[in-house]
Amino acid sequence: MVEYEDVLAAAQRLQGHLLNTPCVASQTLSDITGAQVFLKFENLQFTASFKERGACNKLAQLTKEQSARGVIAMSAGNHAQGVAYHAQRLGLRAVIVMPRFTPGVKVERTRGFGAEVILYGDSLEDARAHAYALAESEKLCFVHPYDDEAVMAGQGTVALEMLEQVPNLDTLVIAIGGGGLISGMATVAKALKPGIEVIGVQTVRFPAMFNAIKGTAHPQGSSTIAEGIAVGTPGQLPQDVIKARVDDLLLVDEGDIEQALVMLLEVEKTLVEGAGAAGLAALLKYPERFKGKRVGLVLCGGNIDPLFLAAIIQRGMVRAGRLARIRVGARDVPGTLARITAMVAEAGANIDEVHHQRAFTTLSVQNAEIELVVQTRGHAHVNDVLAVLRDAGFDARLA
Structure with a gap:
């Protein structure tokens, strides 16, 4: 089993070859989650990962x-x-x-x-x-990505730096794929602060380590936004360390990770991949579990496909009500579309897309269905736009 001394030796070998990344407080994320959140920016490494x-x-x-x-x-x-x-x-x-x-x-x-x-x-x-x-x-x-003591010890240097930078942390929340990162970090954390809580996070679609440790039988999916932790077979060496030194494991959904990724991008102006956002996803899903605690999160990877990122941002805007699809039934006469778009503009929303549908609708033949994709300030603003259209006599609803 990897030991604290192995991590100290790894830290000496790595001296000068990697970035000692910052671990800083996030006031906004702390306000949102109810915990005191500290972020370890491993996405700033040269390869954008721990x-x-x-x-x-x-x-x-x-x-x-x-x-x-x-x-x-x-x-x-x-x-x-x-x-x-x-x-x-x-x-x-x-x-x-x-x-x-x-x-x-x-x-x-x-x-x-x-x-x-x-x-x-x-x-x-x-x-x-x-x-x-x-x-x-x-x-x-x-060179195994996680089932190797030298690799586990190297990953453990993340915790050495975190506890040097923020020694009063109560809890570490760490993403788990094969288990290399959390096993190395837990070894350091429990050696330096035996009372610290170490929590692992896996995605619902790839719960292999969760199943192995807790004896559950959650089914495994075929894909996840967090492909960096999409591991079907957990490492045996990390598994032994996790059993001995990790306090609990949690599961998060795809939507939780998407929300966390967009939040980090918008609030912290930092880019992470799905696996890199898993820790924050756990805080968002289980706020009572971490309320009032000083929690350290590892932003463990920042490599994400730009097109993939664009899709996630759009989905995040939909979830937040800042991008909405509205269907409006109206008389199919000249000027109707102009009236509708003018009212949407007066309500302060911006139109992204317009689809004017005559054939594929159940409305009467004299009517048309107009589908609008609009940018708004949030769910309340969407309701304001719908109210304006309905007050004008239009059949308006969310699509």
Whole structure:
């Protein structure tokens, strides 16, 4: 089992090779959640993820023979970049096996660090099996993303920095995929502050570690916004540490993570991926669990596809009532559309889209259905717009 001394040794090896990222209070998120929230900005690392801590610690301990042959890893993206970047820095050959549907931004950045990228299979398990086969056939050193004590120790340096920067934290809330980050951090936290609470977070769609620790049988989904923690088989080494040193595990939904991601972007002006927002998602879903506590969150990754991000932002605006779809039934005569759009404008809303539907409607043949997508200030403003249209005699409702 990884121990505190292993993390201290990792911190010495990593000195000068990674950023000591800030851990700062967020007054706005504290007001929203009811907890005192402190954010550890691991999305500011060069590869935008904590993963390079474990990768660097592992590569720094390779023998000369292992270094000469090179390394191989399987990853959905962030571990891949960490291994590729530090392998390039150390002059090592790096082969990375990634699932075929890994976001393009992660694939291209990994290639940009000089790694040989192989896209294989539809899941991490498929990629893992292929990577092991290549490691055997080409005599490459396999760098596991989480089931490795050197990797776990490297990730644990996140907690060393957090508790140095904010020593009075009551609770750490940490995303779990395979368990490398939380196992390393829990080892440090319990050594420095035995009374600190360590809470792990998984997505409902990938609850493998939750099931393993709690003995539950939640079904596993096929996709999640938090692909960085979409792990079907939890690490055995992290699992042992979690059983001994983690206080509780929580599950969050896709909508919770989307809400947290948009909130971090809007409130903190910081970009995270789905996995990076899982900790805040837990605070939003279980506010009573953390109320009044000094809570440390790790923004553990910032690699996200721009088109994916755009879709999440739009969905977040819909959820907040700042983007609404309104259907208006009206007489199909000249000037009606102009009247409707003018009233929407006078109510202070901005029209994004207009669809004028005559054929695909159950209204009488003399009528038309007009669908508007409007930008508003929130749910109350949407109701104001609907009231204005209804007062003018139109059949207006949310679509």
